[in-house]
Amino acid sequence: MTKDFTAAWRLIGAAVLIALAAALPFAVSTYHAFQLTLVMIYAIAVLGLNILTGYNGQISLGHGGFFAAGAYTAAILMHRYGVPYWATVPPAALICFVLGVLFGLPALRFEGPYLALVTLAMALATPQLLKYFDTWTGGQQGINLLKPVPPHWLGIDRDRWLYLVVLAVLLVAMRVAANILHGRTGRALVAIRDHPIAAAAMGINTARYKTLAFGISTLFTGVAGALSAIVISYVSPEGYGLFLSLSFLVGSAVGGIATIGGAIVGGLFIEFVPNFANDISDAAPWALYGLAMLLFMYAMPRGVVGSLGPWFARSMQRIRPRRAAFDDSEEQLKGRTL
Amino acid sequence: MRMKLNFVTGLFAAGLTLINGLALAAGQYGPGASDAEIKIGNTMPYSGPASAYGIVGKTQGAYFDMINAQGGINGRKINFISRDDGYSPPKTVEQVRQLVEQDQVLLMFSPLGTPPNVAIHAYLNDNKVPQLFVATGANQWNDPKHFPWTMGWLPSYGTEGHIYAAYILKNLPNAKIAVLYQNDDFGKDYLNGLRDGLGANADKMIVATQSYETTDPTVDSQVVALQGSGADAILIAAIPKFAAQAIRKIYDIGWKPTTFLTSVSNSVGTVMKNAGPEKGVGIISAAFAKDPTDPQWQNSHEYKDWLAFMQKYNSGASTTDIQAVIGYSQAQLMAAVLKASGNDLTRDNVMKQAASVHDLKLPMLLPGITVSTGPDDFAPLKQMQLQKFDGTGWKLFGDVISASGS
Numbered sequence: 001m002t003k004d005f006t007a008a009w010r011l012i013g014a015a016v017l018i019a020l021a022a023a024l025p026f027a028v029s030t031y032h033a034f035q036l037t038l039v040m041i042y043a044i045a046v047l048g049l050n051i052l053t054g055y056n057g058q059i060s061l062g063h064g065g066f067f068a069a070g071a072y073t074a075a076i077l078m079h080r081y082g083v084p085y086w087a088t089v090p091p092a093a094l095i096c097f098v099l100g101v102l103f104g105l106p107a108l109r110f111e112g113p114y115l116a117l118v119t120l121a122m123a124l125a126t127p128q129l130l131k132y133f134d135t136w137t138g139g140q141q142g143i144n145l146l147k148p149v150p151p152h153w154l155g156i157d158r159d160r161w162l163y164l165v166v167l168a169v170l171l172v173a174m175r176v177a178a179n180i181l182h183g184r185t186g187r188a189l190v191a192i193r194d195h196p197i198a199a200a201a202m203g204i205n206t207a208r209y210k211t212l213a214f215g216i217s218t219l220f221t222g223v224a225g226a227l228s229a230i231v232i233s234y235v236s237p238e239g240y241g242l243f244l245s246l247s248f249l250v251g252s253a254v255g256g257i258a259t260i261g262g263a264i265v266g267g268l269f270i271e272f273v274p275n276f277a278n279d280i281s282d283a284a285p286w287a288l289y290g291l292a293m294l295l296f297m298y299a300m301p302r303g304v305v306g307s308l309g310p311w312f313a314r315s316m317q318r319i320r321p322r323r324a325a326f327d328d329s330e331e332q333l334k335g336r337t338l
Numbered sequence: 339m340r341m342k343l344n345f346v347t348g349l350f351a352a353g354l355t356l357i358n359g360l361a362l363a364a365g366q367y368g369p370g371a372s373d374a375e376i377k378i379g380n381t382m383p384y385s386g387p388a389s390a391y392g393i394v395g396k397t398q399g400a401y402f403d404m405i406n407a408q409g410g411i412n413g414r415k416i417n418f419i420s421r422d423d424g425y426s427p428p429k430t431v432e433q434v435r436q437l438v439e440q441d442q443v444l445l446m447f448s449p450l451g452t453p454p455n456v457a458i459h460a461y462l463n464d465n466k467v468p469q470l471f472v473a474t475g476a477n478q479w480n481d482p483k484h485f486p487w488t489m490g491w492l493p494s495y496g497t498e499g500h501i502y503a504a505y506i507l508k509n510l511p512n513a514k515i516a517v518l519y520q521n522d523d524f525g526k527d528y529l530n531g532l533r534d535g536l537g538a539n540a541d542k543m544i545v546a547t548q549s550y551e552t553t554d555p556t557v558d559s560q561v562v563a564l565q566g567s568g569a570d571a572i573l574i575a576a577i578p579k580f581a582a583q584a585i586r587k588i589y590d591i592g593w594k595p596t597t598f599l600t601s602v603s604n605s606v607g608t609v610m611k612n613a614g615p616e617k618g619v620g621i622i623s624a625a626f627a628k629d630p631t632d633p634q635w636q637n638s639h640e641y642k643d644w645l646a647f648m649q650k651y652n653s654g655a656s657t658t659d660i661q662a663v664i665g666y667s668q669a670q671l672m673a674a675v676l677k678a679s680g681n682d683l684t685r686d687n688v689m690k691q692a693a694s695v696h697d698l699k700l701p702m703l704l705p706g707i708t709v710s711t712g713p714d715d716f717a718p719l720k721q722m723q724l725q726k727f728d729g730t731g732w733k734l735f736g737d738v739i740s741a742s743g744s
Contacts, residue, residue, distance in 0.1 A: 144459070
């Protein structure tokens with residue numbers, strides 16, 4: 001009974017949060033709605049990286065490449081084949097999943113820093129590969145896309161509409177990630193991260209799960225890429241350099257590497273910290289960026305959500321024991337009468 | 339009674355005149371402009387792969403500092419807000435939206451790079467915000483019909499191709515031309531410019547073309563293939579690394595064509611010295627601005643003014659970088675347009691003034707090269723002068739050449 005009670009409260013809490021998130025763009029300017037849309041896009045990408053790096057322990061410095069693959073899939077479908085923008089997200093997800101699995105197979109042979117180097121190669125190669133296949137990608141000039149038009153019966157502007165679209169995708173992504181990670185697959189991924197030999201001894205097919213983790217991770221990042229192409233309405237190789245991949249890793253670490261909610265903090269960090277740094281100092285914005293990163297990692301070594309989450313849970317528990325004790329006594333009473 | 343009426347009418351009339359007078363003094367203002375200041379926005383790659391170009395924005399900011407120290411333009415200070423986009427188009431979109439929607443700038447001035455400018459092209463035109471004097475050499479910025487709010491600055495790659503064509507038609511009418519080009523828009527703009535410039539003779543005169551990818555290790559085989567075509571002239575439309583390779587290879591295989599080298603890769607330091615200065619003697623290239631390392635300018639008062647400005651307002655920046663000359667000239671053009679806009683600082687009027695520049699001389703452009711625009715001509719610089727490499731540096735020769743068309 002109490003379990004149902006808590007679940008109901010959680011559901012209501014979630015509904016209120018979602019309603020607030022959906023109302024937020026109407027309380028701010030279109031520019032800020034656009035920025036928050038970017039935050040959510042980065043959050044989806046970071047969420048993808050969290051699955052791989054946080055839960056499965058495989059470090060990737062190349063997720064910018066998968067982000068680009070998603071972006072270009074969406075762009076090419078929209079530009080060459082006239083596919084409506086919303087229909088480009090599933091193909092981008094599928095293509096990035098396949099790419100991720102294909103990339104994950106050889107990656108099985110590499111551990112830790114060696115895998116980081118392999119993925120680094122991918123991040124470095126991405127802009128040049130995009131220029132090389134210029135009949136498809138438009139080369140250096142990139143592809144200019146028509147801006148998505150919101151359904152006019154809704155009567156809202158483009159920025160707020162795209163915010164809502166991306167919010168919907170983010171919610172689905174977080175739900176899917178929670179389902180995967182809080183179940184059997186998630187436990188297998190964590191077991192492989194913590195002790196691969198023990199995991200294998202328990203009967204976990206480590207190769208299969210590691211490859212799967214790669215595929216799911218790149219699927220999320222590819223979806224984020226497709227959304228970014230839609231929102232920015234332009235793709236070109238310069239947008240997907242090494243720094244993007246590094247930003248994802250930074251966002252992931254700052255937010256909390258093996259958390260789902262941390263992805264949103266990561267998205268906020270990626271989007272706003274460079275801007276703040278730029279506003280504070282023209283001369284050394286990247287030094288300030290580095291300083292912010294250091295402060296975060298010193299104060300909260302397990303990321304914002306990774307560090308504050310357990311603290312929050314403990315505080316909640318301090319409120320709860322009385323009720324729990326009461327529940328126990330009720331059970332005992334029942335036991336006695338029976 | 340009658341007198342009283344007169345008095346009231348008189349008062350009324352006086353009031354009207356006063357209001358009129360105030361309106362005139364206050365001027366007409368678009369976003370970002372007021373009696374006190376004019377806000378202009380800019381994006382630059384201060385970080386990232388193209389950060390070497392950051393000096394352009396630094397120099398422009400310094401120039402506006404100097405203008406402000408001298409009292410501003412028509413009494414208004416310039417508030418130059420320059421943001422870092424790291425040469426990443428999504429970041430450019432974000433920064434430009436912040437400049438337009440939050441900072442409320444009157445216009446965007448000199449955003450740098452082709453991809454960043456493409457990314458904001460539609461947005462600025464949809465919102466009728468001037469995108470003035472973009473710092474890129476692509477051909478597409480001169481399109482007032484479709485993009486009436488965007489104007490170029492540099493002579494485009496196509497324009498430069500035209501200029502080589504004009505020289506060839508005049509001086510080497512029987513030339514058999516080979517073209518080595520980078521297989522992207524940059525290389526193709528040159529090839530197409532040359533082809534357009536040669537007109538009806540193009541197919542006869544261009545006997546061979548070879549392209550390379552930036553991922554190729556060398557262009558040796560392309561050069562050998564071009565020699566095999568029997569060409570006696572070659573246009574090298576390549577970035578510095580491949581340009582140096584081509585110059586070296588042409589020399590090493592004993593081929594002696596008349597060589598044209600695009601302005602993108604005619605740096606003495608990075609290209610000619612790497613190729614081997616003796617191998618580049620006689621190569622022809624084009625220029626529009628005064629190279630600050632060229633001794634022939636260093637006694638002129640234009641150079642001395644520039645150097646004094648650099649030392650006072652832009653100390654720490656290189657005084658040998660031609661980009662600091664280009665950014666300086668660009669800021670001068672911007673200042674001239676704002677000055678011409680007078681007290682009517684609306685986006686419409688600024689755009690109108692930008693499209694009515696007549697033969698404006700800028701001190702650090704080559705003598706004879708002027709800036710001109712018109713309602714159908716959004717390419718401010720269309721002239722270049724040819725120069726020949728003498729083993730140590732470039733020597734200008736001939737007259738200033740204007741590109742016909744485009």
